[in-house]
Amino acid sequence: MKLVDNNINRRSFFKKTALTGSGLILGFNWMSYGSLTKIETLNQLPKEWHTINAFLKIAENGMVTIMSPNPEIGQNVKTSMPMIVAEELDVDWNRVTVEQSPLSNDFDRQVAGGSQSIRKGWDSLRKAGATAKQMLINAAAQQWKIDPANCTALKGLVKDANGNSLTYGELASIAASLEVPENVKLKDPAEFTIIGTERGNIDIKAIITGKPLFGIDTKREGMLYATALRPPAFGQTLASFDDTEAKAINGVKEVIAFGGDEKENILNNKIAIVATSTWAAIKGKRVLKAKWSVAENAESTPKHDEAMKALLDTEPKESPRKDGNIEQAFAEADEVIERLYEAPFLPHNCLEPMNFFAHVQNDKADLYGPIQTPKWTQDTVAEQLGLKPENVSVGMSRMGGGFGRRLYGDFATEAAQISQLVNAPIQLQFTREDDMTAGTYRPASKYRIKASLKNGAITGYHLKEVAVNRNMFGLIPHFFPAGAIPNYQVDLHLLESNITTGAWRAPYTNFLAFAEQHFFDELAEKLNVDAVQLRLDLLEQAKPVAAKDEAIEYSPERMQNVIRLVAEKGQWNQNLADGIYQGFSAYYSHNTHVAEIAHLQMVDDMPQILKVICAVDCGIVVNPLAAKNQVEGGIVDGIGHAMFGNFSFDEGKPSAANFHQYRLIRNMEAPEIEVHFVQSDASPTGLGEPSLPPAGGAIANAIYKATGQRLYKQPFVEALQSSRTKL
Amino acid sequence: MQQYTLNVNGKPYQVTADEDTPILWVLRDELNLTGTKYGCGIAQCGACTIHVDGNALRACIMPVSAIGDKAITTIEGLSEDGSHPVQQAWVKHDVPQCGYCQSGQIMTAAAFLKKNPQPSEEEIKGAMHGNICRCGTYNRINAAVKTASEK
Numbered sequence: 001m002k003l004v005d006n007n008i009n010r011r012s013f014f015k016k017t018a019l020t021g022s023g024l025i026l027g028f029n030w031m032s033y034g035s036l037t038k039i040e041t042l043n044q045l046p047k048e049w050h051t052i053n054a055f056l057k058i059a060e061n062g063m064v065t066i067m068s069p070n071p072e073i074g075q076n077v078k079t080s081m082p083m084i085v086a087e088e089l090d091v092d093w094n095r096v097t098v099e100q101s102p103l104s105n106d107f108d109r110q111v112a113g114g115s116q117s118i119r120k121g122w123d124s125l126r127k128a129g130a131t132a133k134q135m136l137i138n139a140a141a142q143q144w145k146i147d148p149a150n151c152t153a154l155k156g157l158v159k160d161a162n163g164n165s166l167t168y169g170e171l172a173s174i175a176a177s178l179e180v181p182e183n184v185k186l187k188d189p190a191e192f193t194i195i196g197t198e199r200g201n202i203d204i205k206a207i208i209t210g211k212p213l214f215g216i217d218t219k220r221e222g223m224l225y226a227t228a229l230r231p232p233a234f235g236q237t238l239a240s241f242d243d244t245e246a247k248a249i250n251g252v253k254e255v256i257a258f259g260g261d262e263k264e265n266i267l268n269n270k271i272a273i274v275a276t277s278t279w280a281a282i283k284g285k286r287v288l289k290a291k292w293s294v295a296e297n298a299e300s301t302p303k304h305d306e307a308m309k310a311l312l313d314t315e316p317k318e319s320p321r322k323d324g325n326i327e328q329a330f331a332e333a334d335e336v337i338e339r340l341y342e343a344p345f346l347p348h349n350c351l352e353p354m355n356f357f358a359h360v361q362n363d364k365a366d367l368y369g370p371i372q373t374p375k376w377t378q379d380t381v382a383e384q385l386g387l388k389p390e391n392v393s394v395g396m397s398r399m400g401g402g403f404g405r406r407l408y409g410d411f412a413t414e415a416a417q418i419s420q421l422v423n424a425p426i427q428l429q430f431t432r433e434d435d436m437t438a439g440t441y442r443p444a445s446k447y448r449i450k451a452s453l454k455n456g457a458i459t460g461y462h463l464k465e466v467a468v469n470r471n472m473f474g475l476i477p478h479f480f481p482a483g484a485i486p487n488y489q490v491d492l493h494l495l496e497s498n499i500t501t502g503a504w505r506a507p508y509t510n511f512l513a514f515a516e517q518h519f520f521d522e523l524a525e526k527l528n529v530d531a532v533q534l535r536l537d538l539l540e541q542a543k544p545v546a547a548k549d550e551a552i553e554y555s556p557e558r559m560q561n562v563i564r565l566v567a568e569k570g571q572w573n574q575n576l577a578d579g580i581y582q583g584f585s586a587y588y589s590h591n592t593h594v595a596e597i598a599h600l601q602m603v604d605d606m607p608q609i610l611k612v613i614c615a616v617d618c619g620i621v622v623n624p625l626a627a628k629n630q631v632e633g634g635i636v637d638g639i640g641h642a643m644f645g646n647f648s649f650d651e652g653k654p655s656a657a658n659f660h661q662y663r664l665i666r667n668m669e670a671p672e673i674e675v676h677f678v679q680s681d682a683s684p685t686g687l688g689e690p691s692l693p694p695a696g697g698a699i700a701n702a703i704y705k706a707t708g709q710r711l712y713k714q715p716f717v718e719a720l721q722s723s724r725t726k727l
Numbered sequence: 728m729q730q731y732t733l734n735v736n737g738k739p740y741q742v743t744a745d746e747d748t749p750i751l752w753v754l755r756d757e758l759n760l761t762g763t764k765y766g767c768g769i770a771q772c773g774a775c776t777i778h779v780d781g782n783a784l785r786a787c788i789m790p791v792s793a794i795g796d797k798a799i800t801t802i803e804g805l806s807e808d809g810s811h812p813v814q815q816a817w818v819k820h821d822v823p824q825c826g827y828c829q830s831g832q833i834m835t836a837a838a839f840l841k842k843n844p845q846p847s848e849e850e851i852k853g854a855m856h857g858n859i860c861r862c863g864t865y866n867r868i869n870a871a872v873k874t875a876s877e878k
Contacts, residue, residue, distance in 0.1 A: 073825060074823075076824070201826075203823075204818050204821065207817075207823050208802075208809050208814040208818065208823075209806075209809045210801065210830045212761045214827060216761070216764070216765065219759065250728055250745055277752060277756045278755070279744075279749065279752035279756070280745075283747075350827075351764075351766050351825070351827045352764070352766075352827045353765070353766075398825070398826065399825060400764070431768060432767040625821050626821070629824055629867065630824070632863065632866060633824055633862045633863035633864060634863075635863070636863025637861075637863050640863070658769055658771065659767050659772055666857075666859060666865075667852050667856045668852045668856045670865035673866060
């Protein structure tokens with residue numbers, strides 16, 4: 001494990017305009033949202049705000065506004081990132097309000113993805129708070145004409161040794177005019193009073209009272225509502241359309257083809273329906289008559305499966321990691337075990353369907369909505385419209401889920417195209433059917449894993465991936481069991497497809513972790529070793545390798561720690577009630593180590609997951625209340641998609657369009673979850689994704705104990721149902 | 728287009744809409760009550776749950792013409808200030824992740840507790856089973872409903 005040196009964006013600390021009038025601040029965000037309670041309790045509204053740096057401003061009454069730079073998709077960064085600033089600033093959390101910052105060059109990486117917001121923001125957020133605190137101290141020292149070293153700051157107050165004190169509010173205007181200090185001292189984790197404490201979601205009041213927080217809630221002067229009809233199958237293009245009936249719908253203003261690109265010689269292949277209400281736009285779409293070309297290169301799941309299996313028997317396009325000599329290990333083995341694991345495409349199904357607001361005018365464009373990649377959107381829309389990026393503004397709403405889908409701003413670029421064509425501000429709304437059938441799916445993938453056993457040890461391990469459109473990310477070949485097995489190789493094969501695919505929560509590992517963790521369960525059985533002990537032994541073997549090999553991604557020690565913790569808390573191998581079965585799984589991803597034990601029973605030949613016990617090492621836990629929520633959610637998501645998630649294509653046409661055809665996990669299927677964090681002073685790592693990958697393996701291993709059936713394909717429910725039919 | 732007088736959160740509203748317009752879109756687009764969410768449009772996810780004469784119903788499939796003079800309550804009208812015991816329990820358990828489904832969850836829970844003020848854990852799960860939470864906050868939802876039932 002390497003400590004990553006974050007490049008701090010110095011621009012964040014450059015001096016801003018010294019004074020910011022209150023008019024700028026007391027806008028929509030402030031008055032309408034959850035911060036209202038705090039203002040009420042203070043019983044006075046701030047009159048003047050002083051911007052200390054890009055991350056924060058302080059009012060004359062001591063109120064602090066902290067900007068949350070990253071998009072909020074439910075991973076809680078809008079609460080947790082400002083907590084880090086507030087900690088180093090040393091201010092009472094009750095005096096803090098949070099604003100979603102706009103897209104700005106002041107901040108690095110305004111992205112929600114890869115579970116990296118906290119990890120990559122850690123240093124700059126701390127420095128933002130600490131720098132501001134030092135400036136407040138310097139301001140006080142200047143007033144008192146003493147050395148700043150003789151001043152201390154605590155809970156919004158600067159003090160000297162003689163008992164003099166000034167509040168942050170009193171100091172803010174002077175502090176804002178001072179030099180920005182180059183080097184500031186950060187707190188020792190033992191001094192933390194906000195980080196590591198449970199703080200409720202900053203938007204909770206707005207959420208529970210139904211305030212307009214989400215992209216779909218956008219209202220602007222003169223705004224029209226748009227839907228779009230897109231090709232029903234991948235590979236089809238628009239031939240012609242008849243809009244007579246659509247235009248007859250009350251409220252429909254325009255029906256217009258779009259989506260082409262003259263430069264690229266692409267013809268329009270979508271039709272926008274623009275109306276005075278969402279319902280009119282939906283109705284217009286329903287009655288719009290379009291003719292589509294016969295799908296060229298139409299793709300179907302059975303053909304994908306055949307092609308992918310065939311590819312696994314060919315030379316790989318790349319072998320990103322090769323240790324020792326697997327051929328020799330297999331040749332000398334007592335036994336060779338080979339298994340094939342198969343994963344379907346998956347839609348993301350964010351509960352807030354894709355949508356975006358766009359208002360394109362001659363020389364500028366305003367965009368607003370739910371997007372994980374606002375910078376990408378700004379650049380892409382600017383290029384598409386021939387505008388300078390600085391003339392394209394992209395505002396970030398709170399998002400009704402992301403899961404990777406909103407990394408791809410196709411809906412934002414569509415909204416911009418439509419707004420330009422109809423010359424009006426528009427809110428583009430996907431119906432659920434649009435959302436599920438015009439997706440950016442998790443690519444289908446297959447893993448063939450082969451291991452050699454000799455003299456009671458695993459001597460060789462060969463992982464072959466075949467995936468649609470893109471292979472595993474570059475770090476993944478260096479995850480466990482790399483380093484733990486002397487002869488180890490990863491091969492990659494690729495199937496190109498015209499189906500749009502992309503990142504889906506914990507890309508690749510969301511399935512690979514199940515495949516490997518179920519495979520190791522089988523190996524443990526073959527070797528007649530306890531499944532937990534096998535992992536601990538392999539990690540012991542990995543230690544000397546990881547110490548030398550910079551490429552090894554995980555820490556064998558930290559992995560052993562979470563495994564031991566979960567074994568203890570999850571009553572591994574202790575007597576359980578009759579009919580209760582356990583499964584174990586552990587996985588490192590997004591810089592975080594996780595181990596899980598599932599307890600389940602079989603009811604009518606189907607698993608009922610009763611409980612999942614989880615141990616996590618994510619370094620310092622910034623906000624335990626929210627961190628636990630993330631871990632719980634990842635486990636529920638992992639179980640849900642492993643059990644039920646299925647999606648396929650027939651001649652390019654998606655197999656499901658709405659929730660009556662696509663099963664998501666529901667309330668009664670969610671197990672009880674117990675989360676244990678490893679105490680740590682290490683810098684925080686990812687948490688939005690890492691609890692998901694191990695979940696599928698934990699339940700598959702428990703299902704095997706209960707039924708004797710190994711599972712090689714997701715969703716599990718299909719294999720379990722078909723074996724039940726055979727009985 | 729027809730004229731309708733709707734009783735929403737205790738106030739009368741005049742709206743003009745096609746008779747097949749789901750009440751969801753009347754609330755959201757015409758009355759600017761956007762707390763009621765669109766999730767699926769086919770009564771499968773529960774994000775649009777509202778109360779009609781105290782019963783939890785899916786606004787996405789209920790046409791405006793079927794409402795008549797029935798009293799509609801949306802999340803905005805459940806309480807003046809978020810003080811309903813169910814809303815308070817949601818705060819206590821810090822239920823939401825993304826938050827999108829939660830107004831529907833709260834409306835389902837509030838109607839359920841009115842009919843069954845002291846439910847068992849199994850009854851809570853059963854009552855909440857029709858509302859999808861894509862983030863998987865189900866355990867917190869159940870704990871919050873339990874807390875609200877103890878008020």
